[in-house]
Amino acid sequence: MSTANILDASLNIAAADRPPLALIxxxxxxxxxxxAVMLAQELHRRGRRCVVVNADSSQVYADLQVLSARPTHEEMGGIEHRLFGNWDGSQSCSAADWAQTARHTISAIHAEGALPILVGGTGLYIRTLLEGIAPxxxxxxxxxxAVxxxxxxxxxxxxxxxDPERASRLAPADTARIARALEVVRSSGKTLAQWQAETSGGIGDAVTVYPAILLPERQALYRRCDLRFERMIERGALGEVEALLARQLDPALPVMRAIGVPELAGVVRGEWTLEEAIARGSQATRNYAKRQFTWLRxxxxxxxxxxxxxxxxxTYLHDILFRIFHLT
Known part of the structure; x- marks a missing residue:
């Protein structure tokens, strides 16, 4: 995978052997x-058109405008955004599904002479896009x-x-990953690691990645998680869940398991209070942020x-970001 730390605003994308892909x-x-918007706006001022590309597994769903914190039109700051809300909640968007669409989207942006800025926190999406997927x-x-x-x-x-190698890398209570690894080895006769050694379809060797990984102080991050969930309630998250429940979708679909949906669904069904849902949703958000933090580190x-x-x-983040990309 080709990586670099400096984003040259004058880079000629059409002439590059490996066109650039900024990643936040x-x-x-x-x-x-x-x-991502601040970076795109600054590069726009320097004559470079940018397009922000979503790499968040919740923000792909049209049904989760509020609960996924999908950027509003105002928050997009005049910058084009793609792959936000592209999937209907009735469809499951796997990492492979997203990566295939993202490959075409990034290629199209390059063909337009623009710079794609990939933004998100779903590690599996990012890894699958860059490294490919196991068959x-x-x-x-x-x-x-049975599993x-x-x-x-x-x-x-x-x-x-x-599969002792995989087991050694998992927490004993990691239900989903344990089940996945076990069903793979029992169904195929090969371990996940063996399949992953055969990955294909990644674009990591075809682009130059200019990455920045944000790792805020954890307690400050958790406070923002709590505040974010409270603001989601103010912006209509409960109504968003009511609309989802009215569709009577399969409870196993990712959109129905997204953070905030089960918690607020309990309020709609009269199982607990809104205050309890906020507490549960805030805790779930903090837990998710912790997992993302660990993966990204x-x-x-x-x-x-x-x-x-x-x-x-x-302003502080602006200065940090621009120093990373040598724009100041």
């Missing part, structure tokens, strides 16, 4: 969307049902026997610029 990644509520065959339905019916401690014990290439900060002041 960070956990939820870290300010990455605002940073894991469809899981046998019977095996999937998913196992208590997590039994599934983890089985995984330690059948350790998983991307070591030469990707990590940006640690405590001050969320826009």
């Amino acid at each position: 990644a960070g956990p939820t509520a870290s300010g990455k969307s605002d940073c 894991v065959p469809a899981i046998d339905p019977g095996i999937r049902q 998913r019916a196992l208590p997590v401690d039994e599934a983890f014990a089985a995984l330690r026997q059948e 350790h998983q991307p290439p070591e030469d990707w610029q990590r940006v640690s900060f405590e001050n969320f002041d826009s």
Whole structure:
């Protein structure tokens, strides 16, 4: 994967062997969307057209304008945004689905002579786009049902026997990842690691990535998570969930499991109060931010610029970001 730290605003995209792809990644509520817009606006002032491309697994769904904190027209700041709200909630957008669409979108932006700025915090989306996807065959339905019916401690014990390498990398309570690894090895006879060694379709070797990973001080980030969820309520998140429930979608769909939907669905059904839903939703947001933070700190290439900060002041972030991309 080709990476660099300096974004040359005068770069001729059409002449580049590996066209540029700016990337601003960070956990939820870290300010990455605002940073992407600030970068795009600055480059626009320097004569470079930019397009922000979404890499957030919740913001792809049209039904989650509020609960995904999808940028409003005003927050887009006059910059074109793509892959925001492109999927209907009745459709599951997997990492492979998104990456395929993102590849075409980024290629089209380059063909237009513009700079794509990828922004998001879904590590699996980013990794799949850049590194490709493992050709894991469809899981046998019977095996999937049997694995998913196992208590997590039994599934983890089985995984330690059948794929000890993967088990060593997972927390014993990580229900989803344990089940996925176990169903793959039982259905295909090969471990996830073996399949991942055969990845294909990534664009990492075809572009030059200019990355910035935002890693705010954790307690400050968690306070922003709490504030964000409260503001979502003020902006109509409850009505958004009521509309989703009225569609009677499959509860297993990603849109129905997005943070805030189960919590507020309980309010609609009369199972708990709005105050309890806010507490649950805020905690779920903090938990998600913590997982993203850990992934972004350790998983991307070591030469990707990590940006640690405590001050969320826009001017302060503006200065940090522009120093990273050598625009000041």
